[in-house]
Amino acid sequence: MRTIKLPDSVELPTLLDPFDQQEPSGPDATGIYDFYRNLAEGDLTTTKCKDCGKLNFPPVIVCPNCLSDNLEWVRIPEVGELYAFSVMALGVPAIIDGYAPFVVAIARFGNYPDEGIQISGIIFDSKYEELKIGDKVKWEIVEIQGPGEKKRYWYCFRKI
């Protein structure tokens, strides 16, 4: 009988890897690659429209507010305020399942909504019970190691 041999294992499917845009030479090369390069250099940044002044998040190549493509990269203020938080325990995305349970939060940086942003982020170093709305938090950079030799970067929040 003819047989067909399937591979012993398959690579991490793209579906389970939300960081794949960080590889600029790959099929997911993106016009906002500077966001990832800045993360690797220690900065959380986003785009600001030089025409209407709107701070965008996520970063974009065209301003959704005025459709200008005249954008600049700006650093997100390092200290913000905890707006809301909960815990992720079950149904965690596969790639970060090993860290569960963890606190997931929304924090506001700058003067939201006019001149600031609200973004989601994980808080690894505080328990849910130790947090309250209005706490000062700062963003910090996280190194994502693997699969294999890969090094990529993200951010998280820390209570200060």
Next chain:
Amino acid sequence: MRNVAIVAAGITKFGVREASWKDLVQEAGKAVFDDCPNLDRKDIDSLFVGAAQPERWVYQTHVAPLVAELLGIDVRRVIARTEIACASGQAAIRYAWLSIATGLSDVALVLGVEKMNTKFMPLSQTCMVNVGNREFDGPNGFTAPPFFAMVAQRHMHNYGTTKEQLALVRVKNAKYGAMNPYAQFQKEVSVEKVLGSRMISPPLTLLDCSAMTDGAAAVILASEEKAKELTDTPVWILGGAQSVLHSHTVNQFGELSEWLGLRKAAKEFYSLTGLSPDKIDFAEVHDCFTISEIIEYEELGFCKKGEGGKFIEEGDSYIGGKIAVNPGGGLLSNGHPLGATGIRQAWEVVMQFRGEVPKDRYVDGAKVAMTHNLSGMAQLHHIMGYSTEKPKEIKFGR
């Protein structure tokens, strides 16, 4: 514009089913055709399939023609699959309605289906992350439970809503779900049981959340002329509204306890249909979490902003209260197969209007109903109105 009616409805048992995606399509399809003995399947000229993520959960794409094959339908006017995550089902009804109202279609099958329980649940759960902004909120584990938990936290912070009030939503919907043989969960629960169930994302416990569900539901829509041939109990479509306020990522949402998109959709819906909350006999709303239903009371105008907790506490959303909400048990009891939910809500309206539901969850004499279906992190809202009485005119816009 022509009047459009639902002439038949069918549903599968919802739950963790030992049934494939295709099995579910065939079960719901057979049920809806069995409900419409006067219909020759050759009269169906259009097909709309609500399906959120068949590509990921069952690895199947190009699903609308597959449904046509499985149910032996030849389409000659319009065939489409709608994907708007959790609201894919109501979207399918909306587009079928538009197609018939404008005269493009005469009879359309609308079928919603989802198979969410798979062999590898981490993959299934990750599919839910991708409903949000995958590269930005995704890496932070931002699925529906923590998001709606934060919505609840903000609502409690701003308006003093309590965990007990959240639990009361589940108590009500479990009561009606216990009388719904198609529901995933058919057991009554107490406030203590809700509060004491496993913590998912504080303040939400397991029983504050709807489930990952397999299921399908279907309705047949027809023009006024065709509806007369097909049924004596048409359910007329009064109109509907959809909204999304350039919002997908958390940054665009603003204050989590204020659902401005729903407020806008409700205003549009009432303006187009001439309805107001006091003219609606019951509402099937999107209680993906207990907090959702509380905010929906407020934004749909059933009570003042911030008083949703009090509304359930005083029993105003029970049958016999100010407005019966989720007499079918809601998503909390039925489960939430994304593509099927909006159509399950329409199925419930049909069964209520016909009086084909158990006495204790029957809204006696109901003539006007509303369905509300949201998607994602509550960025998008659909509302539709239904009546036993034919509307004088249909308004698509002012």
